[in-house]
Amino acid sequence: MTEPSRIFRDAWISGVKRHFPGNPKPGYVASWEDMPDWERQSAGAVFEQVRAFVEVSDGQTAKLSREQKGRFVATCWVAQIYKHIAEPKPGYVADWPDLPEWQRETDADIFERIEFIAGVRQ
Numbered sequence: 318m319t320e321p322s323r324i325f326r327d328a329w330i331s332g333v334k335r336h337f338p339g340n341p342k343p344g345y346v347a348s349w350e351d352m353p354d355w356e357r358q359s360a361g362a363v364f365e366q367v368r369a370f371v372e373v374s375d376g377q378t379a380k381l382s383r384e385q386k387g388r389f390v391a392t393c394w395v396a397q398i399y400k401h402i403a404e405p406k407p408g409y410v411a412d413w414p415d416l417p418e419w420q421r422e423t424d425a426d427i428f429e430r431i432e433f434i435a436g437v438r439q
Contacts, residue, residue, distance in 0.1 A: 330346050333345045333346055336418070
């Protein structure tokens with residue numbers, strides 16, 4: 318199985334390519350090797366949080382709305398930002414309504430990719 322943090326990153330890049338209007342910033346689609354260590358660690362941590370949530374819910378997360386799924390990913394990611402960055406920029410820790418539409422959709426895609434890997438079929 319592919320490393321969870323790489324699965325998360327691949328889902329992020331796929332979502333950015335699908336939902337971002339125009340050309341995304343290079344950092345949004347940077348290769349695995351070009352990512353900072355904290356970001357790789359965070360990708361793995363959020364993957365595991367989502368997978369655990371799916372598992373303890375016995376797959377009932379399939380009944381959540383895309384917004385609920387995306388909010389969960391976004392909240393987990395913000396916690397990682399606070400863990401790794403002492404004074405993050407406000408945009409890094411923005412609340413769900415303040416995120417751009419492309420990012421909300423990408424976060425929901427990430428959740429659904431992890432659900433699929435965890436065996437939840439929609």
